[in-house]
Amino acid sequence: MKTILSIAQDFARICQIRAIVTGFSELVAPSLCIECQGFAPNGWSCASCTSQVEWWTDQWCPVCANPPNRAHAAGCHSVKLPKPIGPQNKLPWVQTRSLATYSGSIRSACLSGKKKHGSWLSEFLTDLWWDLHSEWATNIGPCWIVPIPRHWSRRFLEGHDPSAFLSSKMAQNWISSGGQSANFLKRTRATPYLSDLYTEERFRVTDQLFKVTKSAVEELTRISAVVLVDDILTTGATAISAARALKLAGAKTIYLATMARTLEAES
Secondary structure (H helix, E strand, O other): OOOHHHHHHHHHHHHHHHHHHHHHHHHHOOOEOOOOOOEOOOOOOOHHHHHOOOEOOOOOOOOOOOOOOOOOOOOEOOOOOOHHHOOOOEOOOOEEEOOEEOOHHHHHHHHHHOOHHHHHHHHHHHHHHHHHHHHHHHHHOOEEEEEOOOOHHHHHHHOOOHHHHHHHHHHHHHHHHOEEEOOOEEEOOOOOOHHHOOHHHHHHHHOOOEEEOHHHHHHHHHOOEEEEEEEEEOOOHHHHHHHHHHHHHOOOEEEEEEEEEOOHHHO
16 A cells, blocks of 8 residues: 555656646747737737736836836835834835736736746746846845745645746846855745735735745855845735845845736735
């Protein structure tokens, strides 16, 4: 009779094979738009859907990553933060850079990228992000590229961690200007899917959600700048919790890099 461990291992292998087959099928036929299923000459989004994307510009807020003429999210000095964040009304990072708003083909790409078979889309997004923000990234200088990780149980069940994948791809571009990939964070507990929670609930369940690894404390004395990487920024609750843990461990300057920004009215 098979043990629970062997059954789990068999299940993991099946998931890996399925992800490989699915990913291969998407790679050999990359001309369908992930949003409308029309012809996509760039491999993932048709001309019509791409034209509707709201891309980052210099007019976006560099702190909370909101586009102009939009209500700023909690944390950008103008709105009182939920109590777990503290009285300062400031985000724990100095600057943020996103790729686009979380809508249309960008939203579809981010959702697909949460699964292993959609990692090829995450590569597209990472390349687009780097093309847009390479100068900003280079000017940061030596830094740690740190993903905001999933809990180990979710990584095991889904066989994939989208933020870890994104950060590893970013680091490949960043290395020439002193960026180094580092897995400094661990989640202390599993949480519900935050997309199902209201803002106040998100801050409550993510309070003190992360702890840093033992290696982080020593490495942050050598290079104290950190770029946190996540796929989607909504209320900022998870990113704030992660940044706070890194601050306590010795990080002096924290930046945030995300693929998509959910607008306040949509969160």
